[in-house]
Amino acid sequence: MSESIFLCAISNIASGSCNEDCGFCAQSARWNASIERYKTKPIDTIVDEARAAKAAGAVGFCLVTAGKGVDDKLLEYVCRAASAVTAADLELTIIACNGTVSSDQLNEMKKAGVSAYNHNLETSERFFPQICTTHSWSERFEVCERINAAGLALICGGIFGLGENEDDRKSFLLSLKKLRPFSVPLNFFIANDSLPIKQGVIATNEAIRLVAKARGILGDAPRIMLAGGKEQAFGTRLTEAIEAGANALVVGNYLTTEGMHSGALRRTLLDAGYAIATPAECGAAKKAHHG
Numbered sequence: 001m002s003e004s005i006f007l008c009a010i011s012n013i014a015s016g017s018c019n020e021d022c023g024f025c026a027q028s029a030r031w032n033a034s035i036e037r038y039k040t041k042p043i044d045t046i047v048d049e050a051r052a053a054k055a056a057g058a059v060g061f062c063l064v065t066a067g068k069g070v071d072d073k074l075l076e077y078v079c080r081a082a083s084a085v086t087a088a089d090l091e092l093t094i095i096a097c098n099g100t101v102s103s104d105q106l107n108e109m110k111k112a113g114v115s116a117y118n119h120n121l122e123t124s125e126r127f128f129p130q131i132c133t134t135h136s137w138s139e140r141f142e143v144c145e146r147i148n149a150a151g152l153a154l155i156c157g158g159i160f161g162l163g164e165n166e167d168d169r170k171s172f173l174l175s176l177k178k179l180r181p182f183s184v185p186l187n188f189f190i191a192n193d194s195l196p197i198k199q200g201v202i203a204t205n206e207a208i209r210l211v212a213k214a215r216g217i218l219g220d221a222p223r224i225m226l227a228g229g230k231e232q233a234f235g236t237r238l239t240e241a242i243e244a245g246a247n248a249l250v251v252g253n254y255l256t257t258e259g260m261h262s263g264a265l266r267r268t269l270l271d272a273g274y275a276i277a278t279p280a281e282c283g284a285a286k287k288a289h290h291g
């Protein structure tokens with residue numbers, strides 16, 4: 001497996017106030033979590049964040065909106081943001097993450113420079129109704145199939161530590177494998193007093209074991225990306241998670257929580273002998289993925 005680590009940054013371009021009831025998500029309006037909420041972020045700010053992501057070593061830049069999906073107005077905004085980042089010529093893979101999406105909407109995003117789309121399965125089909133009742137797991141799976149059919153690189157993962165059992169974890173990873181994702185973001189639940197799910201942070205040994213389990217089931221092909229909660233789950237043992245099979249990391253902040261400082265993250269990787277993946281390596285990986 002490559003020793004280059006892929007870094008990806010996230011920009012929360014429309015935050016909070018989602019009508020869905022995902023029990024792990026502070027952006028659901030149901031839980032009244034104290035987070036920053038805004039309808040849209042100025043396009044110039046998004047481009048500045050893309051430049052900062054590039055400077056931090058990111059090869060991917062993800063435009064995230066809270067909510068079940070996008071209407072025409074939000075689609076136009078996402079496309080405007082993607083076009084502006086494309087025009088800045090930063091050699092970033094532009095990823096969109098905007099919930100349930102139609103083939104036509106995916107094609108519009110592609111025209112604006114989006115080449116990958118993130119939509120997570122989150123957990124197993126069996127356990128999903130215990131963490132969300134406003135939409136179904138099968139709907140999520142179908143959206144992922146649509147993303148593949150549209151020729152975008154599928155970024156699809158989920159979240160551990162919601163109370164799922166070991167069979168759920170296996171079933172979730174086997175479902176992911178069927179979708180042949182380009183990249184698999186793994187999140188680790190962080191409790192928040194407002195959220196209905198009451199689970200402690202997953203133990204570090206357990207989190208490392210889950211990364212190894214994911215790599216074992218998914219095989220060598222996809223990037224396995226440590227995402228939300230990696231700081232709390234792995235602490236100072238981040239490189240052990242990489243040894244266990246992860247080869248991508250979210251750099252910078254998450255949607256509603258702060259991440260490790262990008263300089264400290266890079267130093268941790270370089271000190272441990274890893275290289276930071278370049279845009280050319282990311283491009284080659286995407287080409288190989290699409291065959």
Ligand code: SF4
Nearest residue numbers: 018020022025028067
């Ligand atoms: S649909 Fe997305 S933004 Fe809305 S509550 Fe669920 S995870 Fe959060």
